[in-house]
Amino acid sequence: AKVDLxxxxxxxxxxxxERWKRYGFDSDYVLMYKFKHMKLGLKKKDRxxxxxxxxxxxxxxxxxxxxxxxxxFLFLQQRLDRAAVDTAYAExxxxxxxxxxxxxxxxxxxxxxxxxxxxxxxxxxxxxYVRWLDxxxxxxx
Numbered sequence: 001a002k003v004d005l006x007x008x009x010x011x012x013x014x015x016x017x018e019r020w021k022r023y024g025f026d027s028d029y030v031l032m033y034k035f036k037h038m039k040l041g042l043k044k045k046d047r048x049x050x051x052x053x054x055x056x057x058x059x060x061x062x063x064x065x066x067x068x069x070x071x072x073f074l075f076l077q078q079r080l081d082r083a084a085v086d087t088a089y090a091e092x093x094x095x096x097x098x099x100x101x102x103x104x105x106x107x108x109x110x111x112x113x114x115x116x117x118x119x120x121x122x123x124x125x126x127x128x129y130v131r132w133l134d135x136x137x138x139x140x141x
Contacts, residue, residue: 003040003048010089017055027053047085054078074100075110083128084121093125094132104130 006013020030030052035045054076074096083090097107108117108126116122 003038003044006051007044007048007086008088010092013051014055017052017059020052021056021060027056047082050078050081054082071110074102075114077116080116080119080121080125083125090125090128091132094129097129098133098137104133 002012002016006016020034025034027049030049035049038045040048057076057078058073074093079093083093102110104126107129111117111119111122111126
Protein backbone atom coordinates (compact mmCIF):
# COMPACT_ATOMS: atom_id res chain seq x y z
CA ALA A 1 0.00 0.00 0.00
CA LYS A 2 2.83 2.43 0.85
CA VAL A 3 4.68 1.64 -2.36
CA ASP A 4 1.51 2.08 -4.43
CA LEU A 5 0.93 5.46 -2.79
CA UNK A 6 4.57 6.43 -3.41
CA UNK A 7 4.22 5.54 -7.09
CA UNK A 8 1.18 7.81 -7.37
CA UNK A 9 2.25 10.68 -5.12
CA UNK A 10 5.77 12.15 -5.44
CA UNK A 11 5.48 13.97 -2.09
CA UNK A 12 4.74 10.69 -0.33
CA UNK A 13 7.55 8.99 -2.26
CA UNK A 14 9.98 11.57 -0.83
CA UNK A 15 8.75 10.81 2.70
CA UNK A 16 9.02 7.06 2.16
CA UNK A 17 12.50 7.35 0.66
CA GLU A 18 13.63 9.60 3.53
CA ARG A 19 12.35 6.98 5.97
CA TRP A 20 14.17 4.16 4.15
CA LYS A 21 17.38 6.19 4.16
CA ARG A 22 16.99 7.13 7.84
CA TYR A 23 16.63 3.42 8.69
CA GLY A 24 19.80 2.69 6.72
CA PHE A 25 18.18 0.89 3.80
CA ASP A 26 20.40 1.30 0.78
CA SER A 27 19.08 0.46 -2.67
CA ASP A 28 20.30 -3.15 -2.62
CA TYR A 29 18.73 -3.80 0.78
CA VAL A 30 15.42 -2.38 -0.39
CA LEU A 31 15.54 -4.44 -3.56
CA MET A 32 16.62 -7.74 -2.02
CA TYR A 33 15.00 -7.84 1.40
CA LYS A 34 12.22 -5.32 1.69
CA PHE A 35 10.62 -6.08 -1.68
CA LYS A 36 10.97 -9.82 -1.10
CA HIS A 37 8.12 -9.71 1.41
CA MET A 38 5.92 -7.30 -0.52
CA LYS A 39 3.29 -8.54 -2.90
CA LEU A 40 4.18 -6.28 -5.79
CA GLY A 41 4.37 -6.93 -9.48
CA LEU A 42 7.77 -6.92 -11.13
CA LYS A 43 7.07 -3.62 -12.93
CA LYS A 44 6.16 -1.86 -9.67
CA LYS A 45 9.25 -3.23 -7.92
CA ASP A 46 11.45 -2.09 -10.79
CA ARG A 47 9.89 1.37 -10.94
CA UNK A 48 10.04 2.08 -7.19
CA UNK A 49 13.62 0.78 -7.08
CA UNK A 50 14.67 3.07 -9.96
CA UNK A 51 12.89 5.99 -8.30
CA UNK A 52 14.70 5.27 -5.03
CA UNK A 53 18.05 5.04 -6.82
CA UNK A 54 17.40 8.38 -8.50
CA UNK A 55 16.33 9.90 -5.17
CA UNK A 56 19.50 8.61 -3.48
CA UNK A 57 21.66 9.97 -6.31
CA UNK A 58 20.07 13.39 -5.95
CA UNK A 59 19.72 13.70 -2.18
CA UNK A 60 22.56 11.51 -0.89
CA UNK A 61 25.22 11.22 -3.60
CA UNK A 62 28.18 8.99 -2.90
CA UNK A 63 31.66 10.49 -2.90
CA UNK A 64 32.29 8.64 -6.16
CA UNK A 65 29.12 10.01 -7.81
CA UNK A 66 29.51 12.78 -10.31
CA UNK A 67 27.94 15.94 -8.93
CA UNK A 68 25.02 16.92 -11.11
CA UNK A 69 24.54 20.48 -12.22
CA UNK A 70 21.07 21.92 -12.80
CA UNK A 71 21.15 21.08 -16.51
CA UNK A 72 22.17 17.44 -16.01
CA PHE A 73 19.58 17.11 -13.26
CA LEU A 74 16.79 18.12 -15.66
CA PHE A 75 17.79 15.46 -18.16
CA LEU A 76 18.47 12.39 -16.01
CA GLN A 77 17.56 9.11 -17.71
CA GLN A 78 15.56 8.12 -14.61
CA ARG A 79 13.41 11.24 -15.04
CA LEU A 80 12.84 10.37 -18.68
CA ASP A 81 11.91 6.78 -17.85
CA ARG A 82 9.46 7.86 -15.17
CA ALA A 83 7.91 10.55 -17.37
CA ALA A 84 7.24 7.88 -20.00
CA VAL A 85 4.89 6.01 -17.63
CA ASP A 86 3.68 8.68 -15.18
CA THR A 87 1.68 11.50 -16.77
CA ALA A 88 1.54 13.63 -13.60
CA TYR A 89 5.32 13.41 -13.27
CA ALA A 90 5.71 14.17 -16.98
CA GLU A 91 3.65 17.37 -16.59
CA UNK A 92 5.97 18.55 -13.80
CA UNK A 93 9.04 17.71 -15.87
CA UNK A 94 7.64 19.58 -18.87
CA UNK A 95 7.00 22.64 -16.70
CA UNK A 96 10.59 22.50 -15.43
CA UNK A 97 11.95 22.20 -18.95
CA UNK A 98 9.83 25.11 -20.18
CA UNK A 99 10.56 27.41 -17.22
CA UNK A 100 14.26 26.62 -17.64
CA UNK A 101 14.07 27.89 -21.22
CA UNK A 102 13.93 24.57 -23.05
CA UNK A 103 11.48 24.53 -25.95
CA UNK A 104 11.15 21.48 -28.17
CA UNK A 105 14.33 21.99 -30.22
CA UNK A 106 16.72 22.48 -27.27
CA UNK A 107 15.27 19.39 -25.55
CA UNK A 108 15.75 17.31 -28.69
CA UNK A 109 19.26 18.66 -29.27
CA UNK A 110 20.25 17.99 -25.66
CA UNK A 111 19.16 14.35 -25.83
CA UNK A 112 20.73 13.98 -29.28
CA UNK A 113 23.99 15.23 -27.77
CA UNK A 114 23.70 12.48 -25.17
CA UNK A 115 23.04 9.90 -27.91
CA UNK A 116 19.52 9.17 -26.67
CA UNK A 117 17.42 10.49 -29.55
CA UNK A 118 16.48 6.92 -30.57
CA UNK A 119 15.66 5.81 -27.01
CA UNK A 120 12.01 4.62 -26.99
CA UNK A 121 11.22 6.49 -23.78
CA UNK A 122 12.77 9.66 -25.16
CA UNK A 123 10.70 9.47 -28.35
CA UNK A 124 7.47 9.07 -26.35
CA UNK A 125 8.32 11.81 -23.84
CA UNK A 126 9.54 14.18 -26.53
CA UNK A 127 6.38 13.75 -28.64
CA UNK A 128 4.24 14.27 -25.52
CA TYR A 129 6.29 17.37 -24.65
CA VAL A 130 5.69 18.87 -28.11
CA ARG A 131 1.94 18.24 -27.70
CA TRP A 132 2.06 19.72 -24.19
CA LEU A 133 3.80 22.83 -25.54
CA ASP A 134 1.14 23.16 -28.27
CA UNK A 135 -1.61 23.11 -25.63
CA UNK A 136 0.00 25.27 -22.93
CA UNK A 137 2.23 27.56 -25.02
CA UNK A 138 0.72 27.70 -28.52
CA UNK A 139 2.71 29.55 -31.13
CA UNK A 140 1.07 32.72 -32.36
CA UNK A 141 0.05 32.65 -36.01
